[in-house]
Amino acid sequence: MIQILLRPLVKSVGIVWMAATLGFLALSVLPGDAIASQLSQSGADPELIEAYRDRSGLNAPLSERYVRFFVGLVRGDMGVSLLSGEPVSDAIVRSRLPTATLALSAMLFGSAVGLLLGMADGLDVPLFAVPSSVLISLALSVPIYWSGTLAIYVFTAQLGLLPSAGAGRLSQLVLPVLVLGFHMAGGIARVMRISVREILDADYVRTARAKGLHERRVLLVHVLRVALLPVISVIALQAGFLFSGAVITESLFVRPGIGRLLLDAVIQQDYPIVMGVIVFSASVYAALSLLSDFVLRLLDPRVAL
Amino acid sequence: MLLRNLLPLSLIIALTACLPVLGERASSASDAHRIVYGLTLQPSGFDPHINRSSELGIPLRQVYDTLVYRHPETREIVSGLATEWTISEDGLVYTFRLREGVTFHDGTPFNAGAVAANLDRITAPETGSQLAVFLLGPYAGYQVIDNNTIQILLSEPYAPLLDSLAQVYLGIASPTALSQYSNNRYQFHQVGTGPFEFVEFVPGDRIVLRRNPDYAWGPEFYTPPTEQSIGEIEFRFFTDPPTRTLALESGEAQIMGELLPTDARALTGNSAIQLTPKTIPGQPLQFIMNTNRFPTDSRGVRQAIIFGANRNAIVDAVFQQFSPVAWGPLAASTLYYDPGLAGMYAHDISQAQALLAEAGFSDSDNDGYLDIGGAPLEIRVIVPPWGLIPQVAELLQDQWRTVGIRAVLEPVPTFGALLEVVESGQYNLVAFNTFGLDPVFLNEFFASDGTNNWAGFSNPEIDSLLSDARQQTDPGIRFALYARAQRLIMNEALILPIRDQVNLNASSAAITGLTFDSYGWFPLLNNVTVAG
Numbered sequence: 001m002i003q004i005l006l007r008p009l010v011k012s013v014g015i016v017w018m019a020a021t022l023g024f025l026a027l028s029v030l031p032g033d034a035i036a037s038q039l040s041q042s043g044a045d046p047e048l049i050e051a052y053r054d055r056s057g058l059n060a061p062l063s064e065r066y067v068r069f070f071v072g073l074v075r076g077d078m079g080v081s082l083l084s085g086e087p088v089s090d091a092i093v094r095s096r097l098p099t100a101t102l103a104l105s106a107m108l109f110g111s112a113v114g115l116l117l118g119m120a121d122g123l124d125v126p127l128f129a130v131p132s133s134v135l136i137s138l139a140l141s142v143p144i145y146w147s148g149t150l151a152i153y154v155f156t157a158q159l160g161l162l163p164s165a166g167a168g169r170l171s172q173l174v175l176p177v178l179v180l181g182f183h184m185a186g187g188i189a190r191v192m193r194i195s196v197r198e199i200l201d202a203d204y205v206r207t208a209r210a211k212g213l214h215e216r217r218v219l220l221v222h223v224l225r226v227a228l229l230p231v232i233s234v235i236a237l238q239a240g241f242l243f244s245g246a247v248i249t250e251s252l253f254v255r256p257g258i259g260r261l262l263l264d265a266v267i268q269q270d271y272p273i274v275m276g277v278i279v280f281s282a283s284v285y286a287a288l289s290l291l292s293d294f295v296l297r298l299l300d301p302r303v304a305l
Numbered sequence: 306m307l308l309r310n311l312l313p314l315s316l317i318i319a320l321t322a323c324l325p326v327l328g329e330r331a332s333s334a335s336d337a338h339r340i341v342y343g344l345t346l347q348p349s350g351f352d353p354h355i356n357r358s359s360e361l362g363i364p365l366r367q368v369y370d371t372l373v374y375r376h377p378e379t380r381e382i383v384s385g386l387a388t389e390w391t392i393s394e395d396g397l398v399y400t401f402r403l404r405e406g407v408t409f410h411d412g413t414p415f416n417a418g419a420v421a422a423n424l425d426r427i428t429a430p431e432t433g434s435q436l437a438v439f440l441l442g443p444y445a446g447y448q449v450i451d452n453n454t455i456q457i458l459l460s461e462p463y464a465p466l467l468d469s470l471a472q473v474y475l476g477i478a479s480p481t482a483l484s485q486y487s488n489n490r491y492q493f494h495q496v497g498t499g500p501f502e503f504v505e506f507v508p509g510d511r512i513v514l515r516r517n518p519d520y521a522w523g524p525e526f527y528t529p530p531t532e533q534s535i536g537e538i539e540f541r542f543f544t545d546p547p548t549r550t551l552a553l554e555s556g557e558a559q560i561m562g563e564l565l566p567t568d569a570r571a572l573t574g575n576s577a578i579q580l581t582p583k584t585i586p587g588q589p590l591q592f593i594m595n596t597n598r599f600p601t602d603s604r605g606v607r608q609a610i611i612f613g614a615n616r617n618a619i620v621d622a623v624f625q626q627f628s629p630v631a632w633g634p635l636a637a638s639t640l641y642y643d644p645g646l647a648g649m650y651a652h653d654i655s656q657a658q659a660l661l662a663e664a665g666f667s668d669s670d671n672d673g674y675l676d677i678g679g680a681p682l683e684i685r686v687i688v689p690p691w692g693l694i695p696q697v698a699e700l701l702q703d704q705w706r707t708v709g710i711r712a713v714l715e716p717v718p719t720f721g722a723l724l725e726v727v728e729s730g731q732y733n734l735v736a737f738n739t740f741g742l743d744p745v746f747l748n749e750f751f752a753s754d755g756t757n758n759w760a761g762f763s764n765p766e767i768d769s770l771l772s773d774a775r776q777q778t779d780p781g782i783r784f785a786l787y788a789r790a791q792r793l794i795m796n797e798a799l800i801l802p803i804r805d806q807v808n809l810n811a812s813s814a815a816i817t818g819l820t821f822d823s824y825g826w827f828p829l830l831n832n833v834t835v836a837g
Binding site: 033 | 347348350436541
């Protein structure tokens with residue numbers, strides 16, 4: 001029993017550690033930092049810039065900074081923003097709710113739409129199968145950036161139905177959720193479609209039909225229930241997609257959030273914030289895949305606990 | 306049997322998708338006198354004394370008064386929180402007589418002690434000021450003479466001091482608020498004496514300002530509020546350029562800065578939206594040429610590079626004719642700009658070819674590009690991603706090809722990466738520009754010991770001109786010095802100027818009175834009114 005609980009946990013910690021290390025190394029390769037950039041534009045002497053970097057601990061050897069970063073992380077201290085001096089954890093805490101609202105809504109909406117589209121296409125439902133297949137292809141191939149701008153153009157600039165900027169009101173959430181959810185639906189629908197088609201050909205479905213079960217019952221109990229299992233892990237894996245999608249969506253729809261925080265920090269070379277977001281998003285991702293493992297085990301007796 | 310009916314289940318999931326939004330707060334009442342002002346980048350760090358972004362000055366110019374102002378039309382220094390000032394003979398002591406009866410938004414009275422507290426904060430090393438402290442130049446301290454008189458002391462004459470004191474980065478903050486909040490927290494609780502008070506700053510989301518009803522000490526160009534005056538301003542961050550025009554068109558924002566030139570061009574036919582382009586003084590967009598690396602170590606080659614560039618075509622294609630072509634190291638809206646440089650090195654292919662032939666270049670291997678003694682005429686151009694510079698560089702690359710120069714474009718992702726290349730010396734041209742009304746920034750770029758002397762050039766006459774101009778306070782003398790320096794810089798062909806920076810602002814037709822201060826980026830919103 002201990003091993004059952006311990007192994008996934010070690011795996012999760014490993015994911016976070018690896019993501020943080022990769023991020024740390026990638027950022028250390030990039031030249032410059034926020035303070036040096038700001039100061040050299042003010043005409044500061046190189047000695048003064050060095051003094052600032054010394055004070056911020058940016059001149060220490062890579063290994064020392066790496067150890068210091070992880071020691072801080074274990075203590076729950078992720079450092080402060082180079083530019084605003086705000087603790088990184090504060091920045092993440094204030095940004096996480098708007099992103100959670102967006103991501104959760106988009107996940108629910110996208111899952112529902114994805115399941116429906118996948119079913120319609122997989123079961124070849126008359127009248128729905130072709131449009132579904134087109135929508136799935138669109139969701140998978142069109143970049144969010146494009147469909148988001150199009151949605152703003154149509155629903156806000158032309159029709160004036162929905163606001164495209166800001167957060168706080170219900171109406172301001174509709175467009176970003178529609179856009180992000182639609183793209184998430186693509187990945188879910190594709191898996192659902194394949195899964196449904198595979199199972200339709202399975203022997204036990206033929207058996208069920210042969211023994212005279214009502215078609216509706218065959219589909220609902222024997223096909224869809226089983227087809228849903230691979231989809232559940234896909235939904236959890238879409239958390240990664242949701243996050244990268246949130247970076248674009250939040251910027252397009254002028255919403256605060258983790259994605260926006262990351263984008264601004266990258267542009268301004270505020271690397272402690274970037275590291276904080278990496279650790280945070282890796283943790284969320286690890287937690288979600290842990291959760292989906294357990295849900296899957298509950299639903300599918302074949303996956304041994 | 307748990308999943309008896311999947312279709313209704315999906316619908317339930319879709320409905321619950323709406324649940325999290327119930328937690329979001331209800332909309333605030335809309336008000337005709339409330340406007341939304343769209344900014345571009347969300348500044349990370351929002352304290353005018355500490356941070357240096359241009360974005361922070363757009364809202365904060367309304368929150369703070371400065372000791373002096375620059376009149377937006379005449380560009381003269383006029384009184385602000387200081388009613389009068391004198392400069393000592395030796396240029397080392399500036400004495401300011403302060404306005405009486407001024408109170409900060411938190412009720413703290415404004416006086417010499419308040420100015421002293423601000424100077425203390427800006428110059429304290431632990432503040433880590435990224436711009437304000439540099440604006441003070443050779444600052445040596447202050448002396449409080451009485452409650453309403455303060456002297457600022459310098460260690461050597463510094464002509465741009467009044468210009469610096471007119472900038473929002475040296476805005477005067479309430480000493481009560483400064484002592485109440487730490488340096489990291491003050492940015493969320495800013496208190497000034499300006500026409501608008503700071504209501505809230507929600508990072509990543511918005512900045513809200515509300516009109517200060519007690520404001521009665523504004524500079525001469527501020528008019529008293531009327532029925533139509535805006536009462537509340539919400540600033541939002543439209544990072545993604547295409548969304549800026551859409552937000553204006555849909556009425557989600559009433560004023561917006563930094564439109565794309567192509568979007569601005571498309572708006573010229575739209576009567577509901579008015580364009581207010583504003584040129585930004587400082588350096589034009591320019592390519593600085595490295596005089597220590599082949600082939601730009603030759604003056605003839607540098608001149609040929611400028612002659613070979615068709616700047617009119619670039620302004621037409623990339624900037625949609627919204628920017629004037631630049632001819633020298635200063636944008637036309639900068640102080641002491643010398644208009645005599647206009648037309649120098651105008652596009653002339655045969656002149657460029659003649660200069661290159663004179664320098665000994667020919668196409669000995671018939672590859673379409675010139676060479677000399679086996680060395681190709683190849684220039685390495687450092688291209689940062691901002692300000693449409695990549696598009697400009699691509700056009701230049703084509704234009705140079707026709708005169709036989711091969712340009713290798715080297716993109717760099719950030720300013721830090723640009724600095725790293727510059728430090729390595731592995732470049733011929735590097736694109737850059739900085740902003741400022743007083744041309745004192747030329748010292749950094751063209752004095753032998755300048756911190757950003759990326760041309761690697763050293764000329765005793767330029768050095769002495771620039772250092773004199775930094776200390777002289779007489780405008781006539783300064784103009785003569787800077788005009789000569791501009792001429793020398795172009796004679797030596799140290800830079801390829803492209804275009805003056807222009808901020809393409811736009812606003813809804815209901816907005817009137819939108820003006821910008823002499824520094825270009827910062828609007829003066831006190832006089833703005835909204836119809837209806």
